[in-house]
Amino acid sequence: MILRSALLVIAVAAALPLTALDRVPLALELPKPLFVGTPRPISLPNLEKPRQGPRPALLVPAGTVLLSKDKAVAASDSLPVIGDLSFVTDGEKSGADGSFVEFGPGVQWVQIDLGASAKLAAVLVWHFHAQARVYHDVVVQVSDDPEFKSGVTTIFNNDIDNSAGLGVGKDPAYIETNEGRLIDANGAKGRYVRLSSAGNTTDELNHYVEVEVFGQP
Secondary structure: OOOHHHHHHHHHHHOOOOOOOOOEEEOOOOOOOOOOOOOOOOOOOOOOOOOOOOOOOOOOEEOOEEEOOOOOOEEEOOOOOEHHHHHHHHOOOOOOOOOOOEEEOOOOEEEEEEEEEEEEEEEEEEOOOOOOOOOOOOOEEOOOOOOOOOOEEEEEEOOOOOOOOOOOOOOOEEEEEOOOEEEOOOOOEEEEEEEEEEOOOOOOEEEEEEEEEEEEE
């Protein structure tokens, strides 16, 4: 009798629809690798070690969707050196020439307006994956304030010396690949997502191929 009751409970639970309390692997569409030749060695004090095997799946609340596609983008420089701000959310992730936006030296940022405040699950960013390089002082923040003066939540920060002025970070520096950088947003709430960087190990410029923001609509 007890066994029959237990089986009934399991059957009922299996038939129930997923809710936001359930967590499922985040489905991602990645571009093809672009590396050609042997990458030159990169040495940084906080560079993460090479990973063995595929990237572990990120579990997110059921019902998580892509919120950023074709959303409006602002930036620290409204006139990029190359490209258009719309490239950041247009869905083109190939990394080929003509698919990325380029900004000048120093600390530069792009900011995505999701149109409404949302509970975020993840942010996936491709700076430039046609070459093995590391971008400096990568900081990702979320807020309902478009000026980012109040209610700011930092979900990623690898600026170990606060040279960007956004606080000291403990996240690792990482080499760009076609996988992009998948950041767990841990339910941070906000309408705006701002991503900062300060040049890279190849040159002093800042680039974005694509940024994807996932969350609850």
